[in-house]
Amino acid sequence: MASNTPLHISRLSYLFFIIIFAVILFLDTKNNTFNFLRTAQASLVITTNLLSNETKKFIDSLFITQKSYKIKAKELSELQDNYDSLLASNFVTTSNASVIDAEANSMNLHAAKIKYFDAYRYSCCGVHEMLISASGYEFKPVVNASGLIGQIVSNQESFGTLMLLSNSKHSLPVFIDSVYCNAFGKGVPMKVYCNIEVDQMNNFIFPGQLVSTSGLGGIFPRGLKVGIVSEITNLGEVFEISIDLTADPRISPNIYVVDNK
Amino acid sequence: MRAKALTTIILSLILGFFLDSFFTSLINETYFEISLTYLIFFYWCYAAPQQFSLLLIIATGLILDFVSAFFLGTYTLSFILFSFIIRSYAFRLRLFSHLQISLIFILLSSIGFTLKYQFIYPDGYFYSKLIFNFLSILILWPLVFGFCRYLRKRYAPDIR
Numbered sequence: 237m238a239s240n241t242p243l244h245i246s247r248l249s250y251l252f253f254i255i256i257f258a259v260i261l262f263l264d265t266k267n268n269t270f271n272f273l274r275t276a277q278a279s280l281v282i283t284t285n286l287l288s289n290e291t292k293k294f295i296d297s298l299f300i301t302q303k304s305y306k307i308k309a310k311e312l313s314e315l316q317d318n319y320d321s322l323l324a325s326n327f328v329t330t331s332n333a334s335v336i337d338a339e340a341n342s343m344n345l346h347a348a349k350i351k352y353f354d355a356y357r358y359s360c361c362g363v364h365e366m367l368i369s370a371s372g373y374e375f376k377p378v379v380n381a382s383g384l385i386g387q388i389v390s391n392q393e394s395f396g397t398l399m400l401l402s403n404s405k406h407s408l409p410v411f412i413d414s415v416y417c418n419a420f421g422k423g424v425p426m427k428v429y430c431n432i433e434v435d436q437m438n439n440f441i442f443p444g445q446l447v448s449t450s451g452l453g454g455i456f457p458r459g460l461k462v463g464i465v466s467e468i469t470n471l472g473e474v475f476e477i478s479i480d481l482t483a484d485p486r487i488s489p490n491i492y493v494v495d496n497k
Numbered sequence: 498m499r500a501k502a503l504t505t506i507i508l509s510l511i512l513g514f515f516l517d518s519f520f521t522s523l524i525n526e527t528y529f530e531i532s533l534t535y536l537i538f539f540y541w542c543y544a545a546p547q548q549f550s551l552l553l554i555i556a557t558g559l560i561l562d563f564v565s566a567f568f569l570g571t572y573t574l575s576f577i578l579f580s581f582i583i584r585s586y587a588f589r590l591r592l593f594s595h596l597q598i599s600l601i602f603i604l605l606s607s608i609g610f611t612l613k614y615q616f617i618y619p620d621g622y623f624y625s626k627l628i629f630n631f632l633s634i635l636i637l638w639p640l641v642f643g644f645c646r647y648l649r650k651r652y653a654p655d656i657r
Contacts, residue, residue, distance in 0.1 A: 245581065
């Protein structure tokens, strides 16, 4: 379009609207006639601010809750680890304190975790073993927060194989009162058995009697609490003593290797 | 005019208003003011005199009056007045340089500024505002021109 071409503008309509809006403006400035529009705008702004603030707070609270949950879960886990460690340490130092104080004081507990445990095979099939995150401690005893649970029998790369006391291949020299016997597992969870010849049987062996390690064999320190006698069965030439183990290996993933140098 | 072009014009004016408020609050609300809204409005009158019709001008003015919570007609009345002047000379203005156009817009903006403050909000009238407004238009016109031209080419290519 040429630069000097006039653009068709209806001057009358312009004049009309100028007068109309001048009147509207005059009325509004003098009498606040259209104050409801400003009120509506203000309420719209306030509502929008409120909604955006509340949404922001909600999102922030979600984030903070998630964050604090993670922190609390971590703290709880650390607390559990410390508590287990204290209980295990307490078990080792108190259960054989009366027997060999000096030896108990020289024992170190190395913390480790259970990495693999087949609970089904533990219940059904007598294979009572665990993979733990500790290697290089072959034939060392292992405790958890509830007591003595077994010994490390081999190493597999960075893991160690822990054989539980109730394993059918495990054998543990114990004292029941003053009588020595070899407690062996039969693959029954939380139970070991001892065979005592008839002439060695005495009145001090009874259900409820404390059973502790004898220290013979050089692997388990003397005096560690193993369990209590639960049943005595006469098999003719021998008595079979059934012992309930004190320690449950399933209570916690935290275990401790006893390094009695 | 297509809805996209209409939306572009209205949104650019609202954006101009919010930028005005933002920059003014950043500097000093009492003594300084810039008129990006007017500049953007001038651009659309200047670049699309045929499409930017009177009804559309009234609609955008009313929307801005509502958004800014000013007295009803503050923007609308000044928009009608300015659009009448700019649309009357739209094609002749295209012969002028940017400096000349910005001087014309400064004059119009100063009239709008005076209308707004002298008659509607007399307590807020300061010469510092007027001078700052004058300088800001001189500096901002090329930027607004470039920005709105980009918007026009990108979102409203049918406006000529």
